[in-house]
Amino acid sequence: MSNGMKFRYPVDGNDFTRAGEISSKVKKQLKQLGLPPEVIRRVAIIMYEAEINMVIHANGGTIDVEITPEQIRLVFSDTGPGIPDIEKAMQEGFSTASHEVRELGFGAGMGLPNMKKNSDEMKIDTRIGVGTIMDLIVKI
Amino acid sequence: MNVSELKEKLGLTQVAGTDAGEVSGCYIGDLMSLAMARLEEGNVWITIQTNLNVVAVAALKEAGCVILADGAEPDADAKAKAEAEGIPILVSKKSAYTLAKELGALSV
Numbered sequence: 001m002s003n004g005m006k007f008r009y010p011v012d013g014n015d016f017t018r019a020g021e022i023s024s025k026v027k028k029q030l031k032q033l034g035l036p037p038e039v040i041r042r043v044a045i046i047m048y049e050a051e052i053n054m055v056i057h058a059n060g061g062t063i064d065v066e067i068t069p070e071q072i073r074l075v076f077s078d079t080g081p082g083i084p085d086i087e088k089a090m091q092e093g094f095s096t097a098s099h100e101v102r103e104l105g106f107g108a109g110m111g112l113p114n115m116k117k118n119s120d121e122m123k124i125d126t127r128i129g130v131g132t133i134m135d136l137i138v139k140i
Numbered sequence: 141m142n143v144s145e146l147k148e149k150l151g152l153t154q155v156a157g158t159d160a161g162e163v164s165g166c167y168i169g170d171l172m173s174l175a176m177a178r179l180e181e182g183n184v185w186i187t188i189q190t191n192l193n194v195v196a197v198a199a200l201k202e203a204g205c206v207i208l209a210d211g212a213e214p215d216a217d218a219k220a221k222a223e224a225e226g227i228p229i230l231v232s233k234k235s236a237y238t239l240a241k242e243l244g245a246l247s248v
Contacts, residue, residue: 016193017192027200048176104172104189105172106172
């Protein structure tokens with residue numbers, strides 16, 4: 001990562017009671033920095049979806065946030081099972097979430113599409129049995 | 141319209157948060173990702189989901205309030221988080237459809 005303000009947050013796996021906390025924290029930071037509301041909105045959506053994905057699918061992970069005057073870079077790293085078929089995972093409505101998780105209102109199959117829609121760049125590096133790294137950029 | 145007026149006009153019971161905030165527009169749905177994508181600031185969010193993730197999404201998207209329809213009640217974690225985040229939660233025995241019709245008639 002290049003120069004800028006950098007923050008790292010660990011995400012607890014399987015802890016739905018804390019899901020959304022990091023998104024909320026980052027949103028507050030961005031507001032304090034006086035960034036445009038539209039940028040904050042997009043980052044909040046990406047952060048929340050990624051955070052939830054890590055809790056549901058990957059037993060947690062790490063979120064790196066880097067803020068420069070031009071962009072916000074969000075890197076989500078986990079050591080989960082990996083994504084077998086990215087093309088399918090990117091389709092709206094496709095989900096591998098369990099019945100239990102769906103009952104909580106998740107598993108709409110909108111997570112990755114929402115992340116893509118709200119970012120300017122999105123790269124996914126996933127390896128089965130090793131983990132997934134998602135690298136997203138939101139331009140300011 | 142503020143939450144207090146909304147409560148009175150729709151006969152809602154408030155179970156968390158304050159009632160001073162303004163509301164406008166409405167979103168109805170029970171899937172978090174869709175709500176995350178579609179909720180707009182100040183919206184009334186009608187849902188039957190009662191877990192704390194509703195509060196997390198409502199807070200991130202700055203919803204005006206959450207109405208739990210069909211007699212749904214928030215669980216204890218959701219209530220505590222709503223108090224902490226200042227998200228008003230209101231409950232009603234009415235269906236989402238009836239609530240939406242009433243909101244429409246009030247031009248919310």
